[in-house]
Amino acid sequence: MDALVSLLTGPRAQGAFLLRSIMDAPWSMRIQDEAPLTVVAIVTGSAWIRPDGLDAVHLQPGDVAVALGPTPYLVADDLDTPAQVIIHPGQRCTTLYGADLAQEMSLGVRTWGNSPHGETTMLTGTYQMAGEVSRRMLRALPTLAVLRAQDWDCPLIPLLADEIVKDEPGQEAVLDRLLDLLLIAVLRAWFARAEGEAPGWFRANSDPVAGHALRLIHNNPAHAWTVASLATQSGVSRAALARRFTEMVGEPPMSYLTGWRLALAADLLHEPDATVDSVARKVGYSNGFALSAAFKRVRGVSPREHRRLAG
Numbered sequence: 001m002d003a004l005v006s007l008l009t010g011p012r013a014q015g016a017f018l019l020r021s022i023m024d025a026p027w028s029m030r031i032q033d034e035a036p037l038t039v040v041a042i043v044t045g046s047a048w049i050r051p052d053g054l055d056a057v058h059l060q061p062g063d064v065a066v067a068l069g070p071t072p073y074l075v076a077d078d079l080d081t082p083a084q085v086i087i088h089p090g091q092r093c094t095t096l097y098g099a100d101l102a103q104e105m106s107l108g109v110r111t112w113g114n115s116p117h118g119e120t121t122m123l124t125g126t127y128q129m130a131g132e133v134s135r136r137m138l139r140a141l142p143t144l145a146v147l148r149a150q151d152w153d154c155p156l157i158p159l160l161a162d163e164i165v166k167d168e169p170g171q172e173a174v175l176d177r178l179l180d181l182l183l184i185a186v187l188r189a190w191f192a193r194a195e196g197e198a199p200g201w202f203r204a205n206s207d208p209v210a211g212h213a214l215r216l217i218h219n220n221p222a223h224a225w226t227v228a229s230l231a232t233q234s235g236v237s238r239a240a241l242a243r244r245f246t247e248m249v250g251e252p253p254m255s256y257l258t259g260w261r262l263a264l265a266a267d268l269l270h271e272p273d274a275t276v277d278s279v280a281r282k283v284g285y286s287n288g289f290a291l292s293a294a295f296k297r298v299r300g301v302s303p304r305e306h307r308r309l310a311g
Helices: 003-008 135-139 156-163 171-192 200-204 210-219 227-234 238-249 253-268 276-282 288-299 303-310
Strands: 017-023 028-031 037-044 047-051 057-059 064-068 073-076 085-088 092-095 106-108 111-113 120-127 144-147
Touching: 037 047, 037 156, 037 171, 047 064, 047 144, 057 144, 064 171, 120 156, 120 171, 135 253, 144 171, 156 171, 200 210, 200 238, 210 227, 210 238, 210 253, 227 238, 227 253, 238 253, 253 276, 253 288, 276 288, 276 303, 288 303
Parallel strands: 017 111, 028 085
Antiparallel strands: 017 120, 028 073, 037 064, 037 120, 047 057, 047 073, 064 144, 085 092, 106 111
16 A cells, blocks of 8 residues: 555545535525535536635536635625525534524435525535544645646546435445545545645655655554664665655654554544554554553543544
């Protein structure tokens, strides 16, 4: 597994909020759900999106926007259209005065809007828990990332548009995985843009020294890696590895290793039968006490508190 694959396969939607919105102008929605990450794809028509404090961006068919929370944002047919709908935490939808709109604007399976034949159709997929997308990934993104239709070639938007309205056994799991695939495809294309500022771990993937060390770490995080052993496996001196890795990735090898192990641990702790001891052994700690100490030092909470807060 290379560094890029291991970091981009981090998204793990779990019962994600997915909705098809069909709107006729004038319409305007203020999104203040505080979700860590939302993907908005335009199928037909167009929309403006404007995070608080940032410039607005006009979206057209095939365009995809990735919005990071908790920053609220506006989605509307026109920037002069006053907000009519507010999306609250938990995806509760109300008027500006608090009246519930969930039933009033329902148009069928996972479909919502003000007209069944509206000119604008949008797909929205929301990761509702921070643990579903790695911190390292979120840190690499701006508050709003927009990928234009002409900048990528991906069949996932039409596929998601078809699947989102189906009401079949196991459909939520299908949609979760499609959302993950869409996000991964968008991020891969976003980071690969010539004008983009790709994070260090993305650029390092193609480096013969730093990229090889990253693959070693990702392929076997439980191994007792040291700078010396990584250097030996990469065919360079300790000093050369430490210098190149830090230059390319933006942090020293052992710091990166710790962060990667704890990110994996955070995900594994969500599994129903996982114990702190079993997770510790999978990510390279001798026991649960050692993992708990590192987890608390870096993340500010114990593994058990992390699992309880994620709920």
